[in-house]
Amino acid sequence: MEIKSFLRTEGDINLSMERQQWQETHLSQETIDVLEEDSRYFLHQSMSTPCMNVIANAEGIYLEDMDGRKYMDFHGNSVHQVGYKNKYVIDAVKRQLDELPFLPRRYTSPIAVQLAQKLVELAPGDLNKVLLTPGGTTAIGLAMKLARKATGKFKTISTWDSFHGAGLDAISVGGEGVFRNRMGPLLPGTEHMMPYNSYRCILGDCGDCGSKCLDYLEYILEREDDIGAIIMEPIRSTDVQIPPKAYFQRLRRLCDQYGVLLVLDEIPTAFGRTGKMFVHEHYDIVPDIVVIGKGFGGGVFPMAGIIAREGLDVAQDISLGHYTHEKSSVGCAAALATIEFIENNSLLDHAERMGVFLEHRLTEMMHRHEIIGDVRVKGMLAGIELVTNRQTKEKAIEGTEKVMYRCMEKGLSFKVSNGNVITLVPPLITTQPQLEQALTIVETSIREVFPQ
Incomplete structure (x- = not known):
């Protein structure tokens, strides 16, 4: 199904074939049954119902789904500065x-x-x-x-x-x-x-x-x-x-x-x-x-x-x-x-330090991958813009969505904004080793989707 560009402005959407394939591959029948019941009772709307998955627990920087998989949540609807279950x-x-x-x-x-x-x-x-x-x-x-x-x-x-x-x-x-x-x-x-x-x-x-x-x-x-x-x-x-x-x-x-x-x-x-x-x-x-x-x-x-x-x-x-x-x-x-x-807990200072780390690490990543057109960081907020050509700045929309689902497979959750921007919003309690793990997942997934 063709997805209009304006549907991709705020975040990843819930009507694509990529999402359907990810759900069919990774979710148990028990989870799918709950999703179908949710879809039956809640009004449908873009980016929400039908839902992606069923969450059973949220603690610290992690979400845990009904099938027992844990994800670092670098989305969180921007509410999780101090982590879940603080x-x-x-x-x-x-x-x-x-x-x-x-x-x-x-x-x-x-x-x-x-x-x-x-x-x-x-x-x-x-x-x-x-x-x-x-x-x-x-x-x-x-x-x-x-x-x-x-x-x-x-x-x-x-x-x-x-x-x-x-x-x-x-x-x-x-x-x-x-x-x-x-x-x-x-x-x-x-x-x-x-x-x-x-x-x-x-x-x-x-x-x-x-x-x-x-x-x-x-x-x-x-x-x-x-x-x-x-x-x-x-x-x-x-x-x-x-x-x-x-x-x-x-x-x-x-x-x-x-x-x-x-x-x-x-x-x-x-x-x-x-x-x-x-x-x-x-x-x-x-x-x-x-x-x-x-x-x-x-x-x-x-x-x-x-x-x-x-x-x-x-x-x-x-x-x-x-x-x-x-x-x-x-x-x-x-x-x-x-x-x-x-x-x-001095989280302002921590966010500032982690911002320096994120910018350095993402800049290195951009130098290694032509698909990355730009990186933008302020504190613990980061955007990675994927483009098919740095000169024309054409958005790598389909590939960016694939990267997101590859990252989900590896235990990292985030949203895609404007069709081609990987938006990372980690909780302020996220440690540098955890950030490094998340960025390794992102870079590995980029390599898998965009082999050089």
């Missing part, structure tokens, strides 16, 4: 369940205040106000509503290829066809510009600063005075696009010049993924709103939220969120324990 987080959740399992939304509790205080202490500048929510998509909604309220302007600018969540408001600012296509009408005023792409810029050679992208943005801002916010991922976590510092410093200046709020979506990348607690710290800027989620809940509880500049506390007369689990006592306990574990 005892420190689970113990905090258990204590909170005994003490106060649910907090009605008209009230607060010490654990919620402690978490908000901790976030404010960690965030730079005057990012001093917090609002929590059960999921990343709803956190994006909070940011959009606050931007409208604070500026009186309803328009936003975001980028094509971006992902900000699956709700209708989030896909309106998002830029991936697999979520947006045939879903209209979407929110009015959600304008888009070209994304930063270090390897395949549609505007030609911009050098290291992405200046043509921002020239276009300035062109828009000069002509439209009703843009309230620019919403961007400081590092795109799916195919690992890492703009240089100059890009975001100029973006911050443009926002200040034209009275536009800068909203940075750090849902999959905050809390140590890049070697900093927050990604924007790498750029020496302070956004107006930073959106957090995913790993915030320690891989145990769904937690998200926004951290905003104190001057944006202007919405007392409306409800920005007011979600039932807005200040979940259990979620707050999980989130606070996650941050404490990261700090107590």
Whole structure:
């Protein structure tokens, strides 16, 4: 079956012949029976149902399937910074369940205040106000509503290829066809510009600063005075696009010049993924709103939220969120324990060191294999772009999918983004020997699929 290119933007898909062949070869009949029951009862959707496998256990950096096979999980939906079944987080959740399992939304509790205080202490500048929510998509909604309220302007600018969540408001600012296509009408005023792409810029050679992208943005801002916010991922976590510092410093200046709020979506990348607690710290800027989620809940509880500049506390007369689990006592306990574990175990320093190792090791790999067109690394987030020709930059889509399933056979799980990018998102607790083992699996699989 021909698979349209827009279906491959976010991650590997669940309708290919490669997946079917892998399942037929490696899964027991008992597992297949469970998958068929799952497919029977759950609504089908791209990248999800029908599912790949049945997981029986998740602990540390490993997943274990129903047939007893273990996989290093370098995917994890970006929630597993502190590893699965983290005892420190689970113990905090258990204590909170005994003490106060649910907090009605008209009230607060010490654990919620402690978490908000901790976030404010960690965030730079005057990012001093917090609002929590059960999921990343709803956190994006909070940011959009606050931007409208604070500026009186309803328009936003975001980028094509971006992902900000699956709700209708989030896909309106998002830029991936697999979520947006045939879903209209979407929110009015959600304008888009070209994304930063270090390897395949549609505007030609911009050098290291992405200046043509921002020239276009300035062109828009000069002509439209009703843009309230620019919403961007400081590092795109799916195919690992890492703009240089100059890009975001100029973006911050443009926002200040034209009275536009800068909203940075750090849902999959905050809390140590890049070697900093927050990604924007790498750029020496302070956004107006930073959106957090995913790993915030320690891989145990769904937690998200926004951290905003104190001057944006202007919405007392409306409800920005007011979600039932807005200040979940259990979620707050999980989130606070996650941050404490990261700090107590020096995981930021570890992620930075492992980033140096990953970049060195992947650069060596690229020199050995012409199929690798580019490698991009920031902390414990890495992308390996496979191309059939480095000059034309044609994507090696079919081969990349084959590499993924070869790696699964050898005990390594990750996702493929944009059709040809091997995206590695290891837990922050992953050791250097474990990273070396994972990269050996990747390189061995590349050799098997692309013999030189």
